Amino acid sequence: MNNAKYNDILEIIGHISDFVLDTGAADAALEKMAHALGSDKAVLVRLAEDRRRDIALGSYNISRELIGSILSERENPETFLAHDAHWEAGRVATDSDCKRTAERRGSSAIFRELLRPNGIEHTLLGVIDTSDVHHILLWFHRGPDRRAYNKTDKAFFEALMPHWQRAIRQKLTVDYMDSSMRAARQVLDQSPFGLHFLNRAGRILFSNAAGKTQCGARAGISIRNQSLTFRNRGARAAFDDMLAAVKHGGRKDDPRLQPIMFGKTTGEGSYQLGMRRLKMQGERGSLATRRVIAVFIYDTGKRMELSIEGLRSLYGLTEAEARVCDLLYQSRNLPEAAKILGISINTAKTHLNRSFRKVGVQSQAELVRRLNSQLYIS
Structure with a gap:
């Protein structure tokens, strides 16, 4: 984006709240801004129709992953992303200084004012993603007794950017934790x-x-x-x-x-x-x-049925050995297993000892745990 086009966007952003929406000038300005930002004009119309609102555009170094998360999880259609913007980190444009260089640093009087009870409200509108610096676009609602921005506002916006970043990260962290917990509960319940x-x-x-x-x-x-x-x-x-x-x-x-x-x-x-x-x-x-x-x-x-064929293929057991293991897994003891299979207790012991060697265990309890190993955390 060239500097001339970028300055046009800054001017539109700075003065959008001063336009009357039913005029051709306002409609053209919104169209131009929407095209430059890759947004929908209707979105900007909804935002600008409240004439008590002002837009502030501030920059802060935010990771691309965070921006992607903000946009992918957005529930508000007024959030949008603009590509190919170019802006120095730390610069802020408002409706009072967008025509200036916006490089002068004023006092933090307005920031101190915000710490006291007042009518200023601010909401996140969107994020502009650039190749090196990422920017936050904010709407400030200052109530019915609005006043023009002054040169001290720049310091306030610059001071506010890190707090916005931290607040966004905290909200996303909570959202991720909640989503992860819900997913984990669903898995565990199955x-x-x-x-x-x-x-x-x-x-x-x-x-x-x-x-x-x-x-x-x-x-x-x-x-x-x-x-x-x-x-x-x-x-x-x-x-x-x-x-x-x-x-x-x-x-x-x-x-x-x-x-x-x-x-x-x-x-x-x-x-x-x-x-x-x-x-x-x-x-x-x-x-x-x-x-x-x-x-x-x-x-x-x-229990989920153990497949005799599965035991044979997994551990190389014979069919007789697999049947003995399956009965032991069903909480049968060795004499009961021998009786069910119609074999002697000595033959059952022989099958069991061979199964121990093939499965890699030394006792009946270990055998059951191995067959049921998915249930326990090792």
């Missing part, structure tokens, strides 16, 4: 296992859909006073031991942190429960909220 996040005191911070369903099924697990409770005494004691081990920094090979299995009071199958400590990233928050304890509860009665 998981086939119950998931609960606990603080160090054992109080529930979050439960996914499956976890809530399990606790409401009256099958041995419930929530009382924001804590998990178990009808099975053995499960309750094992859970307390696991929680104590996690709180005191127990390692993954701690026997107390091995997943446990206990029967359901109603329905088929049993529950498999695992626990891990997660370290949250962030600088704020107390120690109680920085470290979160994740509890995984899997209902074997509603």
